[in-house]
Amino acid sequence: MAVQNGADEHEHGPQPQPEGKPEGKPLRVAIVGGGPAGLGAAIALSKLRDIEVRVFEQASELREIGAGIRIGYNCWRVLELLGAADRVKGHHKTSIVHRNGLTGEVVASSGPTPVPFRYQVRRVRRTRLQQALVSQVPGGIINLNKHVLSIEDLGQSQPGAGGVRIAFRDGTETTADLVVGADGIRSAIRDSIFPDHKIxxxxxxxxxxxxxxxxxxxxxxxxxxxxxxxxxxxxxxxxxxxxxxxxxxxxxxxxxxxxxxxxxxxxxxxxxxxxxxxxxxxxxxxxxxxxxxxxxxxxxxxxxxxxxxxxxxGPRLETLTGWDKVVLLGDASHPLSGAFGSGAAFALEDGWILARAIEHARSSGQPLAKALEIFDAIRSPYYRRMYEHLDSQKQKLQDQQAKAADSLVGTATFTSTLQQRVAAFGGEEGLPWIYYNDIEDVWKQFLKGQSGASL
Ligand SMILES: Cc1cc2nc3c(=O)[nH]c(=O)nc-3n(C[C@H](O)[C@H](O)[C@H](O)COP(=O)(O)OP(=O)(O)OC[C@H]3O[C@@H](n4cnc5c(N)ncnc54)[C@H](O)[C@@H]3O)c2cc1C
CATH class of the missing domain: 3.30.9.30 (D-Amino Acid Oxidase; Chain A, domain 2)
Structure with missing residues (x-):
């Protein structure tokens, strides 16, 4: 593991691979949170040149408290890009069955997804995903026991200037040019930049x-x-x-x-x-x-x-960035509470796109603010589409339940709406823009679309 706890440094993973000769001061990035979003961002960002990446995680050890996690095409693609796919092993889902839980009757069933074998859906132990990601994080950049309380904009008069001060619960503080809020559904970073947002x-x-x-x-x-x-x-x-x-x-x-x-x-x-x-x-x-x-x-x-x-x-955020130097990733950026069962993929996609946006802005001599604008332009509409989909599903289900309630009672209402509920799960085929999302392709489309455009 590539983890630093106080002054202790443990095992080292691969070192950052600078793409060329460093120029000027490195960009100081502080990633808050060591879940899928934070680890994925740490891997992707560490591969850029002229960058200094640190991860601050509140826990005393990196651990996954959930049980299993679903890894489908969208997640496999980004895991490949991060170099972690080969280490993630799990149960290959060849048969998925939806039943009436009261009677056991089969309501719907499906087989493996129609994609090449390596991209088919697996259910894996969460710890395996975490270990695979940690193995790709450069050594010594993860700092444990670092609970972030709040952040402060040090350059309010001039957007993008001055950096961000980060205050920790242990009384220490640090500064960074860019803060990546990867601190989950109850994000302290989100609270700092959007104090009115509530979950x-x-x-x-x-x-x-x-x-x-x-x-x-x-x-x-x-x-x-x-x-x-x-x-x-x-x-x-x-x-x-x-x-x-x-x-x-x-x-x-x-x-x-x-x-x-x-x-x-x-x-x-x-x-x-x-x-x-x-x-x-x-x-x-x-x-x-x-x-x-x-x-x-x-x-x-x-x-x-x-x-x-x-x-x-919580409600959708209008933008995933703040102060021209703070960006939210993963559950912090779209507090949807695990809807779609693909939040780890979204979190990893966010980090990979952030790295591409920074790389792209720098290569054309543009400031960090431009990179965040690009990130937001790609990821915000994606999350907006998810919120809109959930709203429409909720409405459909409520209409169906209201109709059924007029003529039926109790378990009869449940039985009559079960099919609709199962359909509301969507599934891979129903939501290809999520489950078959190819983040590398998304980036290529962005590059194609922006030639001659303002971004
Ligand atoms: C019941 C359930 C089932 C799910 N099933 C699936 C599934 O099958 N497939 C799937 O892809 N997704 C699933 N998800 C969603 C998935 O777990 C999340 O989307 C994913 O973990 C988000 O990653 P993250 O890094 O954004 O947040 P998290 O995994 O929550 O990680 C946040 C990290 O930040 C740290 N942190 C928090 N606050 C601070 C602070 N102030 N200072 C420092 N560190 C801090 C936390 O300790 C944690 O390590 C499920 C979610 C739930 C709730």
Whole structure:
């Protein structure tokens, strides 16, 4: 690992590869957050010349508290560009089944995505993605135990001048020419540049765990596919997360992820929970009406293993940059609470595009502000499209539910809207602009489109 904790420096990854002879003062970049967005940005930015990159992460060690993560075409493409794709192994999703969680009836199913094998969807342990990214970060640039409290613009009178002061909880501070806010959904950097922006509890609570696959292997129809078991107020998701070619049978893990939705209006005062332990009783109480196979699977989770996450989301940001020297990446830039199940890809794409934008602006003698303008021009419309899609899906579902409620009650309403709910998941084919996004192509299109244009 390429991590610095106080004065300690541990193992080193590959060193930055300057593209030529340094000219003038290097650009001092401070990346706040060591999740996918921060690590991806650290890899991409460190490859530029005349740059000094530091990552500040609040945790005392880099760890992933989630369970599994979905890696599809868009993510594989950017992982390739970052040099990390080969290290990310997981379960190849050959069969995906959506069921009525109460009856077990199959509502929809699909097979592998129609792309070359290496780009097909895998479910992987989050730690594997993290380790693959860390392995590509240059040595000694990650600083742990550095919780950023706030940032201050040191050159307010002149946009872009003066840099940014960064204040840490431990009482220390530093300055940078560019601050990259990669500090997740509850971003302190976002709070500093957009103090009026607020996120709220969405009403969804998610419990996640990885358990040995052998402990649920006896349950009929479960481990043979990735499956969604939908209920009136949530769902249970199951997927293996290991590549059988890599992990011995007795060591393979499966992910269980259970969601329950409550009316956020009735949950006032809800405290933010993120990766906190939850008891089996608490989790199971929400799924008592589910198919016996799901109840059996939940019953196999060892006490103390569940982690609870309450989903928060906020409105779209008009721009992802501030002060001409601060930029938001990943969940900080589009607080959508894991919608689309592809947030890691978005986070990595952001970092790669930021590096291209800086490189491009510099090559044409333009200031940092221009690079941020280019970044924003590419990424803001993309996130706007996601917000618009979610709004229209929500409206469709509400209309359908209202129609069904006129003539049906209780589980009958649930059954009649289930098909629509499953369709609302979208899937790869329904949302190619997300799941088949090729970030390198996006950049090429930008370069093509801008010849003669103002950017
Ligand atoms: C339940 C759930 C399921 C999901 N499933 C998927 C999936 O299948 N596939 C997928 O691609 N995405 C999925 N996502 C989304 C994905 O996890 C996120 O989009 C992704 O982790 C975003 O990366 P990030 O680096 O922006 O933020 P994070 O992963 O949240 O990382 C932020 C980092 O910043 C650090 N930090 C925070 N505040 C500070 C501070 N003030 N100072 C210093 N450091 C700080 C944190 O400790 C953390 O390390 C899911 C999300 C949820 C909630």
């Amino acid at each position: 709220q509890f969405t009403g969804t609570i998610i419990w996640r765990v990885l358990i040995p696959t052998r402990t649920i292997a006896h349950i009929p129809d479960l481990i043979s596919s990735t499956s969604w078991w939908h209920g009136p107020e949530g769902h249970v998701f199951h997927s293996p997360v290991d590549d059988p070619a890599e992990v011995a049978e007795e060591e393979r893990l499966s992910e269980l992820s259970a969601r329950n939705l409550v009316d956020p209006a009735t949950a006032t005062g809800k405290k933010f929970s993120w990766g906190v332990p939850a008891t089996n009783e608490r989790v199971e109480s929400h799924f008592k009406d589910y198919d016996p196979r799901i109840r059996e699977a939940l019953g196999q989770v060892p006490e103390g293993q569940w982690k609870e996450f309450s989903a928060f989301a």
